[in-house]
Amino acid sequence: MEVLFKVIRQQKNSSPVVQTYLLQVEPGNTILDCLNRIKWEQDGTLAFRKNCRNTICGSCAMRINGRSALACKENVGSEIARLQQxxxxxxxxxxxxxxxxxxxxxxxxxxxxxxxxxxxxxxLEAIAPYVSSAARQVPEREFLQTPQQRSRLDQTGNCIMCGACFSECNAFEVNPDFVGPHALAKAYRMVEDSRDSETETRLEKYNEGTKGVWGCTRCLYCNSVCPMDVAPLDQITKIKQEILDRKQKSDSRSIRHRKVLIELVKEGGWIDERQFGLQVVGNYFKDLRGLLGIVPLGLRMVARGKFPLSFEPSEGAGQVRSLIEAVQKEEVGIRD
Known part of the structure; x- marks a missing residue:
């Protein structure tokens, strides 16, 4: 079959241009196979990274039809089928x-x-992705782990640092201070590692402003493009829970946002917007600057009839409450 490859080419600090290459290919040919043929047979100036060709090294990550993926993993047939679907x-x-x-x-x-x-x-370096045993007595031979303790590191240990999640990260695009999903997925590996002695210090660092876990917008793109099923968003969520277990609502707006949301949903089945703004932004009337900051928005909502004057709990509030409590109980059991 014939396929037209449109490659976005660019020199450093210059505008991108589109160059097309026509190839006769088989459905089973990988995108990397096709790029190799373009380079070897049609245009030796085309530049791209590659190495193992077996989804191990992560070198050949690039955007294929708008999504970040490994060129050695995606093939022509499946890619065309995906686009047709x-x-x-x-x-x-x-x-x-x-x-x-x-x-x-x-x-x-x-x-x-x-x-x-x-x-x-x-x-990645900023989150100190190395096990620290400085505060522990060095054993005679090695730090031992049970099979269960080691199994908790399997998912994050699969990360091959290809950059696909970082490439699609909306949070980093608007906030360059955000460390990125790849770094926080690796960060959870350190938090969960039974041999590490810096867990509390790490959690304080990952809790800083929007540099760490609170900078994530939960768009799920990182999970959707990860070729190794590391699910970075899931690991970020686990770090958040570790922080929430150690913090009070008064510690920061990010902590209040999560805790108040859960409390209001448990109470009424859905969020009472009136209480949410006052409690999270206004810190229960303790943060005057925060309260003044939401006054203009509140007035516009009232003027346009979008501010609820009363709150009616959901008919299923009791069921919602029981579900949340069951999940919370399960989470406690898993951590214990």
């Missing part, structure tokens, strides 16, 4: 299917599909 398949003038290849996002382009991953690695 989503009704996104584009054809050229000769009715030839098109596949668009672009560099990863959130990282400056060096050349073509090669990006500068300095921020990616610097943000």
């Amino acid at each position: 989503l009704a996104l398949l584009k054809n050229s003038a000769n009715n030839i299917p098109e596949i668009t290849i672009a560099p990863l996002g959130n990282m400056p382009v060096i050349k073509d599909l090669v990006v500068d991953m300095s921020n990616f690695w610097n943000n």
